[in-house]
Amino acid sequence: MNLQLEGLVAGREGRAVVGPLTGAFPGPGLHLVVGRAGSGKTTLLMTLAGFLPALSGGARVGQEAWSAEGKVCLAFQNPETLFFLPTVGEEVTYALRARGQPSGEAEAAGGEWLSRWGLPAQTFWGRNPLTLSGGEKRRAALAACTVFRPPLVLLDEPLAGLDAEGQDSLLAVLAGLAAEALVIVVTHDVEAFLPHARGLLVVGGGAGEWFGDGRLFLAAALARPDLFPLPDWFRAAVAGLGRPPEEPPPWPTADALRSAATHRN
């Protein structure tokens, strides 16, 4: 699905926080929403999910106005916020059972889906989600959110608190998910997502800035540090890859970055 924003202004309690935004999130694919803290990224996600009403403007899919009910999942920044059932198994099958799927089918599909997120069902099915480690909680929350395969997946800081290995494996799952759904991710870890990003929106006052490709955003962010504060190590590592000034920056794959960082040291 292609989600088109048309002058969307998102805010809380009648106060505008972000917008008016006009642009498109073409799907399937992974799109990033980035910006400084307090720029309205989470408010935008909550508006797209139907948790907050749009202050003006709106969104549409094709010719129809966007209605989020039943077609979207939203994973909050704190995974614990999503848990309300005593076991991981019940959490993961909740959305399927709520849609009338028989218990047996829901458990089979839920177990398979949970394993896809790196939590083998035979180990985690009966565990209380609140007793899992930070990374496991995040995976369980993402699995529980996405198990019903919604066409729009909204994720708020899905990599927060994960180590490099955990981030890599979660990114691989998210890339797979983005092959079949429109995935919009709010993140500060932009460098981790860039190789997977089909599009990018920088919010932070007014209309925001849309980029149709992660590479264009990277070029702009390197040229204009005020656009987005890329981490110093990432900026230095990309610079270390070297390029003639008239060419676009080379694509910073993980291996190339590690190699450049090692070479600099």
Next chain:
Amino acid sequence: MRGLTYRPADTFLFRLHPVVKGVGVFAWILWFSLHPWGLEASGLGVALLLVLAWAGGVPVADTIRELKGIVALLVVVALVNLTGEAGASWWRAGDAVARVCGIFLWSAVLVTVSSPAELTFFWEQAFRPLSVFGIDRRELALVMVIGIRFLPVVLAEIERIRMAQAARGAGLGRGAGLVARIRNLLPLLIPTLVLSIHRAGDLALAMEARGYRLSGARTRYHEFRLGTWDLAAAFLLLGVLVGTIWQGHP
């Protein structure tokens, strides 16, 4: 109703003796229930309440906003008074709604101006007659206070679970009819009950870990003494109540 919680301040309402606060609120509840003068008096009572609360440092706008939580009740009360026996009228429905608002708002003011220690003290005194039947008044008082203290927490928990379910594609129920909204509440009840039981267990453990026991005599960290203002407020309230009963049922 998450805003219904103690908000400390240093005004005459907050400084009143806990028993005067509690009895005073119950006197006002009785007044709203018994007075015979119709909508004008109920409206005046609510206005007086709001002025007193405002002068006493209670965040009145926030308190009024809490009325959202009883809108369904107010609608039912109004409908019953509009469609009931002969003589039902908008005037009477308005009176009934104003009385319910008055009772709710006074209860909200009591919770706002009383610390948990003050509420415990008040309930202990209120349950004192039950000691005759061998019932431990301190235990009952503790149950009441924990109930009031944790009401906002439970409501916040319900909201969190509602959000968690909606985050997985369940309906938010906004704009739906009353029946649909009640039906939407059903999936929330079991998780809320289970989490409340867990929370109660955790609270009991925490209290025992800090040495809380009901047995044996206890000293008080906060000593409450009646002052001149307390007596004046008590007599004033007593006068209003007795006058109302006298006028309504001579």
